[in-house]
Amino acid sequence: MDFDPTLKLSTVIDQGRLRLLSILGSGSFAIVYLAEDTETRKRYAVKCLYKEGLTKEQLSLQRQEIDFMQTVGRHPSIAQMIRTIDDVDCLYLVLEYCATDLYEVISDFGPLDPAVVKSIFEQLASALLYCHSRGIYHRDIKPENVLVVDPVRNHYDDMSVRLTDFGLAATEKYQTDI
Known part of the structure; x- marks a missing residue:
């Protein structure tokens, strides 16, 4: 990834509802942030999948991950995906937070x-x-x-x-x- 994930810190997404607080982890194709609901103060993990510079196939694989999580996410031992947010440069997966x-x-x-x-x-x-x-x-x-x-x-x-x-x-x- 050719981006600085710290640039997203303090960003507010989801129509002003979620503030990205810190970086929980990173992988080859995504960064996971700790986020907090600006109203309720509830915490979430937000997986940020950057879209810039990706091929159609890579973008399709991002969508596939969402489809998979929607298919299996109701099991009690699988992390729940709360919602997705499709931004200009990122696809965000809002997930239940685990410490x-x-x-x-x-x-x-x-x-x-x-x-x-x-x-x-x-x-x-x-x-x-x-x-x-x-x-x-x-x-x-x-x-x-x-x-x-x-x-x-x-x-x-x-x-x-x-x-x-x-x-x-x-x-x-x-x-x-x-």
């Missing part, structure tokens, strides 16, 4: 209790079975794409997790190009 991801939890606290690991595995297996039953295959399962819901309250003893980032998902059961 951390599984990678950070493992990095900060080391090995997790086996009962917690089993619970996380069961939640992810349920989410993946749901996706597969709808013909969507995630293809990017890793701790960074597993969000942890409300870790302060749960103290990592009984984690509720959400699968996120359907940017590499596909509808083909077997992928031959990597």
